[in-house]
Amino acid sequence: MIPATFDYQAPATLEEALSLLASDLDGAKILAGGHSLIPAMKLRLAQPQLLVDIARIKSLAYIREEGDKILIGATTTHYQLESSDLLKSICPLLPDCALNIGDVQVRNKGTIGGSVAHSDPAGDWPAAVLALGAELVLVGPNGERTEKAEDFFVDLFTTSLLPGEILREIRIPKPSGRFGQAYQKVPHPATGYAVVGIAVHLELNDDGSCKAAGIGVTGVSTKAYRAEAVETALAGTNLDDNALAAAVTHVCDGVNALSDLYASSDYRSHLAQVHTRRAIQAAKSKVK
Numbered sequence: 001m002i003p004a005t006f007d008y009q010a011p012a013t014l015e016e017a018l019s020l021l022a023s024d025l026d027g028a029k030i031l032a033g034g035h036s037l038i039p040a041m042k043l044r045l046a047q048p049q050l051l052v053d054i055a056r057i058k059s060l061a062y063i064r065e066e067g068d069k070i071l072i073g074a075t076t077t078h079y080q081l082e083s084s085d086l087l088k089s090i091c092p093l094l095p096d097c098a099l100n101i102g103d104v105q106v107r108n109k110g111t112i113g114g115s116v117a118h119s120d121p122a123g124d125w126p127a128a129v130l131a132l133g134a135e136l137v138l139v140g141p142n143g144e145r146t147e148k149a150e151d152f153f154v155d156l157f158t159t160s161l162l163p164g165e166i167l168r169e170i171r172i173p174k175p176s177g178r179f180g181q182a183y184q185k186v187p188h189p190a191t192g193y194a195v196v197g198i199a200v201h202l203e204l205n206d207d208g209s210c211k212a213a214g215i216g217v218t219g220v221s222t223k224a225y226r227a228e229a230v231e232t233a234l235a236g237t238n239l240d241d242n243a244l245a246a247a248v249t250h251v252c253d254g255v256n257a258l259s260d261l262y263a264s265s266d267y268r269s270h271l272a273q274v275h276t277r278r279a280i281q282a283a284k285s286k287v288k
């Protein structure tokens, strides 16, 4: 439970952080809230030579509207998202999702950028950013690039981040028109992480039919994913019981549901269907 020896630097700017990372591409690691990395270091699953602490870079923590986007800085904490009045009014899925993470101590230190970059298969944020069609802004030695959330999550604890890159910002299309959102989670009784977590963003036409749906799924597979077959099956329907029952059968299409001591693959698939249906119903009930 004692980490291997490491050096520590707390740069004041993003530029300094990038240059520290570039100085040791193999041995340096970003530290944000530390709530996933420090446990991994204590178990010696990670043994970085140098920790570059980006949590002290003040310009990386913000939530703001800009044009038709919501911009969230990578070191914004779960608690800042949970308690944001702006988000409660324009994109309630984000505070709802934050509220489901760990306990208040975890939410006070852990960051959305750290959670997204960690790509824990049972982490909550990946489901929400996928459902919302987010873009991730990545900055590195070769400049800045954006990546769609669905291309960012590659596999278990693996993303498309390149060596020396920092996830700087999460950009979310600002919901408009008639929309409703919900997050449904079955927490593991021992860890609180998602056995299944379903994030839903629904957009309705004036006649109440489904214009578009974004469904993000976590806990089920080795990485979070968008349930595109469910989204397609919902589009154009009036979201009645028959439409929902048919659509949710597709939630595990294209993935092998994980099996572990707590939940077999079949049980997890079943939970995913039940909670996708509940999340869609909850999102529909919140449409304004």
Ligand SMILES: Cc1cc2nc3c(=O)[nH]c(=O)nc-3n(C[C@H](O)[C@H](O)[C@H](O)COP(=O)(O)OP(=O)(O)OC[C@H]3O[C@@H](n4cnc5c(N)ncnc54)[C@H](O)[C@@H]3O)c2cc1C
Pocket: 029, 030, 031, 032, 033, 034, 035, 036, 037, 038, 039, 054, 074, 075, 100, 101, 102, 103, 106, 109, 110, 111, 112, 113, 114, 115, 117, 118, 120, 122, 123, 124, 125, 161, 165, 166, 167, 168, 191, 192, 193, 194
């Ligand atoms: C007791 C406990 C309970 C928890 N329960 C839950 C839960 O229910 N649901 C849930 O989703 N999570 C849970 N977590 C995890 C928590 O949400 C973490 O905060 C989160 O997973 C990682 O964020 P962090 O800021 O702590 O990142 P860190 O631990 O600092 O970093 C995690 C990884 O991401 C990298 N990284 C961090 N920031 C960036 C960046 N901006 N750009 C590129 N790479 C970066 C780091 O190098 C590291 O590899 C729990 C943690 C604990 C300790």
